Amino acid sequence: xxxxxxxxxxxxxLTIFLALxxxxxxTSLSIQINGNPAYAFFGGQITPTQEQLRVVAERYHTxxxxxxxxxxxxxxxxxxxxGRYANGDFGQDLRFRPVSDQVVMRVPNTLRVFAINIATWAxxxxxxxxLAAVRREKFSDYxxxxxTIISGAVPTFLFVLALKYxxxxxxxxxxxxxxxxxNVLSIIFRPSWDEAHPWLTVILPGIALAVIGTAGIxxxxxxxxxxxxxSDHVRTAKAKGLTxxxxxxxxxxxxSLIPVVTLIGLSLGGALGGAVITEGLWNIRGVGQFVFxxxxxxxxxxxxxxxxxxxxxxxxxxxxxDLLYAVLDPRIRYE
Amino acid sequence: xxxxxxxxxxxxxxxxxxGPEKVRGLWxxxxxxxRKRPQVLVCSAVxxxxxxxxxxxxxxxxxxxxxxxxxxxxxxxxADAWFGYDQYGCDYFAMTIYGARPSIVVGLLATATTFIxxxxxxxxxxxxxxxxxxxxxxxxxxxxxxxxxxxxxxxxAIWRSAGDTVWPxxxxxxxxxxxxxxRILRGSFIEARGLDYVKAAKSLGAxxxxxxxxxxxxxxMAPIVSLVPLAIGAYIEAEASLSFLGxxxxxxxxxxxxxxxxxxxxxxxxHPRLLIxxxxxxxxxxxxxxxxxxxxxxxxxxxxx
Amino acid sequence: xxxHNGFAAGxxxxxxxxxxxxxxxxxxxxxxxxxxxxxxxxxVDGVSLTLRKGETLGVVGxxxxxxxxxxxxxxxxxxxxxxxxxxxxxxxTRLGRSGMRRLRRNVQMVFQDPYTSLNPxxxxxxxxxxxxAIHPDVVPSGGRRKAVQDLLDVVGLNxxxxxxxxxxxxxxxxxxxxxxxxxALKPEILICDEPVSALDVSIQGQVxxxxxxxxxxxxxxxxFIAHDLSVVRHIxxxxxxxxxxxxxxxxxxxxxxxxxxxPYTQALLSAVPVPDPTLRGHRDEITLEGxxxxxxxxxxxxxxxxxxxxxxxxxxxxxxLLQIRHGAQHANACHFAAPRDVVHAVx
Ligand SMILES: Nc1ncnc2c1ncn2[C@@H]1O[C@H](COP(=O)(O)OP(=O)(O)O)[C@@H](O)[C@H]1O
Ligand SMILES: [Mg+2]
Numbered sequence: 008x009x010x011x012x013x014x015x016x017x018x019x020x021l022t023i024f025l026a027l028x029x030x031x032x033x034t035s036l037s038i039q040i041n042g043n044p045a046y047a048f049f050g051g052q053i054t055p056t057q058e059q060l061r062v063v064a065e066r067y068h069t070x071x072x073x074x075x076x077x078x079x080x081x082x083x084x085x086x087x088x089x090g091r092y093a094n095g096d097f098g099q100d101l102r103f104r105p106v107s108d109q110v111v112m113r114v115p116n117t118l119r120v121f122a123i124n125i126a127t128w129a130x131x132x133x134x135x136x137x138l139a140a141v142r143r144e145k146f147s148d149y150x151x152x153x154x155t156i157i158s159g160a161v162p163t164f165l166f167v168l169a170l171k172y173x174x175x176x177x178x179x180x181x182x183x184x185x186x187x188x189x190n191v192l193s194i195i196f197r198p199s200w201d202e203a204h205p206w207l208t209v210i211l212p213g214i215a216l217a218v219i220g221t222a223g224i225x226x227x228x229x230x231x232x233x234x235x236x237x238s239d240h241v242r243t244a245k246a247k248g249l250t251x252x253x254x255x256x257x258x259x260x261x262x263s264l265i266p267v268v269t270l271i272g273l274s275l276g277g278a279l280g281g282a283v284i285t286e287g288l289w290n291i292r293g294v295g296q297f298v299f300x301x302x303x304x305x306x307x308x309x310x311x312x313x314x315x316x317x318x319x320x321x322x323x324x325x326x327x328x329d330l331l332y333a334v335l336d337p338r339i340r341y342e
Numbered sequence: 343x344x345x346x347x348x349x350x351x352x353x354x355x356x357x358x359x360x361g362p363e364k365v366r367g368l369w370x371x372x373x374x375x376x377r378k379r380p381q382v383l384v385c386s387a388v389x390x391x392x393x394x395x396x397x398x399x400x401x402x403x404x405x406x407x408x409x410x411x412x413x414x415x416x417x418x419x420x421a422d423a424w425f426g427y428d429q430y431g432c433d434y435f436a437m438t439i440y441g442a443r444p445s446i447v448v449g450l451l452a453t454a455t456t457f458i459x460x461x462x463x464x465x466x467x468x469x470x471x472x473x474x475x476x477x478x479x480x481x482x483x484x485x486x487x488x489x490x491x492x493x494x495x496x497x498x499a500i501w502r503s504a505g506d507t508v509w510p511x512x513x514x515x516x517x518x519x520x521x522x523x524x525r526i527l528r529g530s531f532i533e534a535r536g537l538d539y540v541k542a543a544k545s546l547g548a549x550x551x552x553x554x555x556x557x558x559x560x561x562x563m564a565p566i567v568s569l570v571p572l573a574i575g576a577y578i579e580a581e582a583s584l585s586f587l588g589x590x591x592x593x594x595x596x597x598x599x600x601x602x603x604x605x606x607x608x609x610x611x612x613h614p615r616l617l618i619x620x621x622x623x624x625x626x627x628x629x630x631x632x633x634x635x636x637x638x639x640x641x642x643x644x645x646x647x
Numbered sequence: 648x649x650x651h652n653g654f655a656a657g658x659x660x661x662x663x664x665x666x667x668x669x670x671x672x673x674x675x676x677x678x679x680x681x682x683x684x685x686x687x688x689x690x691v692d693g694v695s696l697t698l699r700k701g702e703t704l705g706v707v708g709x710x711x712x713x714x715x716x717x718x719x720x721x722x723x724x725x726x727x728x729x730x731x732x733x734x735x736x737x738x739x740t741r742l743g744r745s746g747m748r749r750l751r752r753n754v755q756m757v758f759q760d761p762y763t764s765l766n767p768x769x770x771x772x773x774x775x776x777x778x779x780a781i782h783p784d785v786v787p788s789g790g791r792r793k794a795v796q797d798l799l800d801v802v803g804l805n806x807x808x809x810x811x812x813x814x815x816x817x818x819x820x821x822x823x824x825x826x827x828x829x830x831a832l833k834p835e836i837l838i839c840d841e842p843v844s845a846l847d848v849s850i851q852g853q854v855x856x857x858x859x860x861x862x863x864x865x866x867x868x869x870x871f872i873a874h875d876l877s878v879v880r881h882i883x884x885x886x887x888x889x890x891x892x893x894x895x896x897x898x899x900x901x902x903x904x905x906x907x908x909x910p911y912t913q914a915l916l917s918a919v920p921v922p923d924p925t926l927r928g929h930r931d932e933i934t935l936e937g938x939x940x941x942x943x944x945x946x947x948x949x950x951x952x953x954x955x956x957x958x959x960x961x962x963x964x965x966x967x968l969l970q971i972r973h974g975a976q977h978a979n980a981c982h983f984a985a986p987r988d989v990v991h992a993v994x
Contacts, residue, residue, distance in 0.1 A: 025484040030496065033517065037500040153633075160632035162579045164586045165602070165621055172609055280491020284583060298492070302499060302587050310499045314492050322487050369768075538764035542828065545722045546778050547751040556777075560768045 011333055019326040026318050027092070031085045034311055038069060039077040092319075097312035101304070106312040110294055117282060117293035119205060123213020124278055128271050132221050133264070136228020143233065151225065159222035163281040166215045167288045171198050174211055200291040212289040216281050220274040227270050231263040272328055276321060372641035385634040392627055395439055396446035405436035407596050416613055425619050429608065434616065437596050438623055444590065444597040445627060448508055449578040452515040453570060456577075459516060460523025461566060467524070468531020468562070469554065475528070482521045491583065493518040498589035506595045511584065515577055522573075523566055530562035537561075568642035575631025582624050598624040660700035662736075663868045664721070664754070664836055669694045669730035671716050675943060688943045690716040692892035693730070695969070698836065703862065703869040705883030705900075707876050707915065709939055713892040714872045715759070718840040721870065722756045723747060734836070752782065755829040759841040761821035765813040771824055772809040775799065778831035785832060798827040803857060819850035823857065830861070838870045843878060855882055877919045880904065888912045891942055891950040894969055898977030908975050908984040911951050917989045933989065949981070957983045 064070040068088070073081040091097070097106040139151045158166075175198025182193045194207045201208045236259055285291070287299025294313065301309035376382045395402055405423075410432035417427035425434035467478035494514040501510035534540060540557050548556075584590045585599025593600070598620040605616035672687040690713040698704050706714055719725040721732060723739070732739050739750045758764035765774055776795045779786045786794045796806035802823040813821055822842060829837055839858065843851040859882055861867060873879045879886055880900065887897040888911060896909040907913045910933075917933040937954045940946055948966050952958040961982055969980040 022480075022484055022487055025480075026487045029484055030488065030493075033493075033497055034500060037497055041501055152636075156632050156636050157629050160575060160579070160628040161625060162582050162586075162628065164583055165625070168602075168606065168609075168617070168621075172614075176610070276486075276489040277491075279489040280495070280583075283491065283495065284587070298495065299587070302495060302589065305499075305502070307499045310496055314488075314496045317492060318488050321489065325487075538758045538760055539766040541719075541724055542756070542758060542764050542825075543766075543777065543781075545724050545751065545756050546781050546828075546832070547748050548777070548781050552781070556769075557766055561766070 012330060015326065015329055015333075019322060023319055023322050026322065027089065027315060028085060030311070030315055030318065031088060032080055035074060035079070035081045035084065036077070038074050039079065092315065097316050098308045100301075100309055101306060106309060107316070109297060110313060110316055113292055113294045113297055116200075116205060116209070116291050117286070117295060119209045120213050120216060120282055120286065120291060120293060120295075121275070121278070123210055124217040125271060125275075127214050127217035128220060128224050128274070131217070132224030132271075133228050133267060135221075136225040136267070137232060137260070139225065139229040140232035140236070143229075148229075155222035155225045158218050159220075161218065163216060163219055164284045164288065166218050167212060167285050170211050170215045171288065175199070200289050202292070209291060212285045212291060216278060216285045219281060220278065223274065224267060224270055228263060228267050231266050232259055235259040235262045272325070275324075279317060279321065372638075375641045376637055379637055381633055382637050385630040385637075388626055388630040389634065392442055392630075393446055396443040399439045399443065403433075403436045403439045405433040407432060407436040407440040408594055409433065409436075419615075426615065428605065428616055434619065437601060438598070438619055441596045441598045441601055441620060442623065442627075444508060444585070444595065445578045445581055445599075445624065448511050448515070448581040449574040449627075449631070451508065451512050452519065452577040452581075453573045455512060455516040456519035457523045457566060457570065457573065460520040460525075461527050461563070463520065464524035464527030465531055465559070465562070468528040468535070469558070471532070471535075478524070478528070482524055485518060485521045488518060490518045491580070494580065494584060495587065495589060498584060502589060502592075506592055508591065511581060511590055514584075515580060519577075523569075526566050526569070527562055530565055531558060534558040534562050564642055568639045569635070571631050571638055572635030575628050575635060578624075578631065579628050582628075662697050663700045663734070664696075664698040664870070665731075665733045665736075666694060666696045666721070667731045667733075669717070669720060669732065670728045671713075671720055671725060672728045686943050689892050689945060690942055691720065691727075692942075692945075694889075694892070694894055696887060696894070696897070698868050698870055700835070700868055701862070701866055702884040703871050703882050705879035705886040706870060706872045706889060707879055707886060708874065708889035710874050711939055711942065712889045713942070714874070714889060715840050717889075718756060718838045718870070718872060721838050722754050723750060724756075748782070752785075752832040753834050754836045754838065755832060755834040757822075757825050757829050757837060757839040757842045760845045761818050761825055762845070764825050765821055767813055770810050770812055771799070771804075771816075774813070774824060775827045775831060778828065782832060794831070795827075798831055799824075801830065801861070802827045817850075818846050819854060822846060822854050826854075826857065826861070830865070833865075834867070836868045836870070838872075840872045841874060842871075844874065851878070852881075858882065875919065876904070876915050880919075888915065891940065891945050893950060893980070895951065895981070896977070896979040897969070898979075902977045905988065906976075906986040907989065908972070908977070908979040908986055909951075909981045910955050910957055910983075912979075913987050913989050951981075957981075959983075 061070075068084065071081060071084050073079040073084060095105075095107050097110070099105055100109060135151045135155065139148045142148050161169075174196055179193065179196035179198060182190065182196050186193050191207065194201070194204050195210050197204075197208050199208070200212070279295075282293065282295035283298045283302075284295070286293045286295035287303075290296070294317065298310060298313050301307075301313070410428075410430045412431045414427045414431040415429050417423065417431065419426040423433050423435060425438060428434050428437070463478060467475040494517075497514040497517065498510055501514070535558065540553060543553050543557050581590060581597070582599035582602075585597045586603040588600070588603065590599055591597050601620040602617055602624070605613070605620075608614075608616045669691055670689075670693055671691040672689050674684040675686040675688060676684055692713075694713075694717060696704065706717065708714055716725065720727050727740055730740075734750060734753055739746065742750060769777075772792065772795050775798055776791050779791045779794065792809070796809060799806045799809065804820060804823050804827070808816075813824065816824065822845075826842075837858075842858070843854050846854060855878070858869065858871075862869060869882070871879060871882055876886070883900050885897065885899050886903040887894045888903070888909065889895065890911050896903065896907065896912045903912060904916065907916055914933040914935050935954050940950070940953055946953050946963070948964050949955070949958070949962040952962040955962070959982075965982070967980045967982045969978050971978050972981075972984050974986070975984060
């Protein structure tokens with residue numbers, strides 16, 4: 008166990024280092040090819056003064072000559088960046104507030120969105136997958152399959168917009184007219200996030216964010232249920248005279264859930280991208296909205312800083328999950 | 343290459359009649375299977391139409407999407423302008439038609455670049471194994487640790503001044519998209535390397551290139567080929583999302599994503615059609631590719647049935 | 648009188664294949680990027696055999712004892728760690744590319760699993776014709792289709808099915824396709840690695856009969872691998888019993904079946920199903936205890952001692968060599984070898 012933890016920790020440190028270098032190299036390369044991002048910052052229309060350029064260059068850390076040589080890995084720049092990151096300095100926004108403070112303040116709201124997202128995946132994905140497996144090759148199986156594929160093909164931003172106008176404005180308006188503004192339902196069906204009700208007003212966008220991953224989770228739940236139903240120990244249990252319902256619950260469900268939980272974990276990384284759009288459109292003050300606004304305002308340094316921070320958190324999170332797995336399932340330690 | 347000469351390639355001296363039953367390979371089996379499903383036919387028709395629109399928009403509209411006259415702003419649909427006019431008085435039907443091209447082009451090109459790059463890197467890792475595989479696998483892990491859309495946002499935020507071209511988009515999608523194909527191909531190469539028919543060919547004295555191209559490659563490609571339509575749909579979706587964020591093609595280029603994003607404020611101003619029309623076109627593309635992709639994956643991968 | 652290889656005097660012809668002290672160790676590696684060797688799997692560990700022209704040598708042993716590795720060494724799919732293989736008196740372990748090509752024509756293999764040994768994306772014509780594509784000089788390109796159809800006919804398949812794909816055939820038919828492919832280059836030696844163990848019992852006999860008939864018609868020599876003695880009995884002239892990478896007993900079919908000397912052979916034989924119902928229940932039953940030890944860390948001295956009821960301290964310290972011992976007609980590797988008739992009734 009101890010050896011596994013040490014190995015996994017070293018691996019995580021190495022991966023974080025390499026991922027940050029990759030981000031750094033891609034950014035540097037883009038600047039080298041594309042020219043000074045300061046011009047983009049000024050919208051490309053007005054010609055900025057030397058003084059303005061200097062200030063911007065300082066924020067971007069683009070005053071280094073290596074950024075003029077295409078292909079140069081800018082290692083000294085990278086070391087500076089790493090040093091700043093190690094001190095918790097991920098840059099400043101346009102009002103000179105530290106990015107890290109902003110992110111820390113915004114994390115709880117993003118976690119709320121993800122909690123709803125994961126709950127939706129768990130309830131809808133596992134429930135629909137079980138139903139499809141039990142009713143295999145029947146109408147409801149086909150219906151679930153077509154439904155999840157079609158809804159999964161709807162881009163997240165369209166789903167959020169549809170929910171915003173249909174559920175938030177239309178249904179929500181009717182609810183507010185008939186039940187009053189303070190009814191729980193009226194609050195849930197608000198078209199945008201409200202700080203006063205941080206949980207209730209995050210339910211709809213959280214569900215919208217989850218839609219795109221549900222097809223895959225349902226599908227995996229279905230196949231893994233079917234595999235387990237056919238497997239030997241379920242057949243033995245049936246032969247022992249256990250009733251159908253108990254066989255299903257006791258044996259199949261537990262074994263089918265392991266790959267599904269793994270897939271849910273893997274899908275979280277993908278949902279981070281969707282969270283940018285969801286939080287931005289629903290005015291949720293989370294990390295995603297931070298990126299959304301920075302993109303809208305052409306504030307590239309914030310994008311770089313937040314993405315780096317999110318990647319670090321994401322890798323630490325998967326490290327934690329792996330270690331948890333190793334505690335729960337001893338076989339993994341000896342792979 | 344005389345090595346790859348097959349029995350069929352030689353002129354049959356005595357024509358042999360095949361048995362009464364039809365004889366098919368796995369690919370054509372899958373094709374015949376697919377041809378019978380209505381879902382596949384409808385989706386293929388929609389996709390063909392969209393590709394035609396993207397390739398020859400002028401066949402479908404005589405108007406210029408950039409010919410905007412402010413005096414006809416928010417003009418209602420009419421026989422002359424089927425979808426009416428937007429806030430700048432541009433013909434919305436023409437815009438929608440011309441908006442197909444970026445989506446389709448990005449979907450096809452990004453799928454091609456990611457799959458080719460992924461296939462090459464994945465096969466190298468799977469075929470050589472050893473430290474080559476170890477290095478490539480670690481590299482894949484590192485790229486995978488950066489969430490796809492976030493990475494693309496980062497690159498495009500810097501490339502945003504690049505203007506009216508799809509290449510920054512393709513670049514961003516490729517940089518963070520190649521790992522999927524690479525992982526699949528690496529896996530199927532490793533599986534194929536140990537299979538008996540590969541050993542059989544080797545024990546017959548087959549050259550490395552023969553083993554690679556006649557035995558391993560065709561079998562290893564199947565799982566990745568079956569994912570092509572799904573990938574095209576996913577990249578169309580990604581393109582629309584990035585355009586929606588303002589990170590896709592720049593004006594004057596027209597895309598469905600930017601049409602939707604520009605007209606969000608008009609929904610409550612009484613012009614929801616300006617959002618709904620491009621959204622429906624976008625959905626027709628993503629849903630067609632998703633349904634077709636699901637059917638193709640099924641037909642080529644019988645063990646999931 | 649037999650020599651240590653168990654040949655009956657005046658038996659078959661000259662040696663077709665000779666194996667001396669053949670060793671194959673697979674390194675066990677650990678590490679992600681920088682691998683270090685932490686041990687060796689001793690899959691084949693000093694095997695000597697001779698196969699004569701026109702005879703069938705059965706090789707029997709539990710799964711994991713190195714039979715497939717031996718087969719792969721013989722057809723050149725693996726390179727030996729040490730030891731020699733000679734085909735018709737020529738050492739093939741040190742052959743260059745062209746020598747290897749010649750060897751491959753002479754020694755061919757029939758694989759165990761007919762479902763994985765045929766490329767699912769090639770037609771039967773392409774599969775059976777592949778040897779001709781690799782060795783273009785065997786059959787002129789115009790005659791290949793005819794040659795493939797002749798081969799299909801020889802193995803009892805309909806030559807008209809040349810354009811079909813493997814998934815359109817049954818397991819037994821697929822194994823016939825594999826045999827046809829192995830015969831294409833007109834080899835003298837066929838290595839059959841458990842060619843029937845993946846097939847239904849009802850089909851097994853047909854494929855074995857086919858192999859015997861081909862041997863008579865084409866004068867082939869076989870090494871026939873199996874994991875139990877009952878299958879081999881029908882077809883083998885001589886039998887070698889393997890345990891953990893070593894041959895523990897070798898002799899003619901009658902010697903092995905009627906007077907097995909090595910305890911392991913006796914145990915294997917007692918597990919063979921008895922066709923004669925009157926004998927059932929009257930036989931010596933030997934049940935082996937424990938599992939096969941890991942070939943990465945085999946027991947010292949005699950490798951079978953951990954499961955042997957005769958084992959003494961001597962077995963742990965002194966390795967028994969494969970040789971003809973007192974009271975035996977054939978070679979075995981047991982310090983306490985003694986005949987014991989386990990097939991026939993004991994009382
Ligand atoms: N390529 C390989 N690498 C490492 N170990 C191997 C390899 N091939 C076989 N082995 C090991 O060698 C031993 C003998 O295997 P094999 O020859 O397949 O046995 P059999 O055919 O008698 O069942 C087994 O323990 C197996 O795990
Ligand atoms: Mg074997």
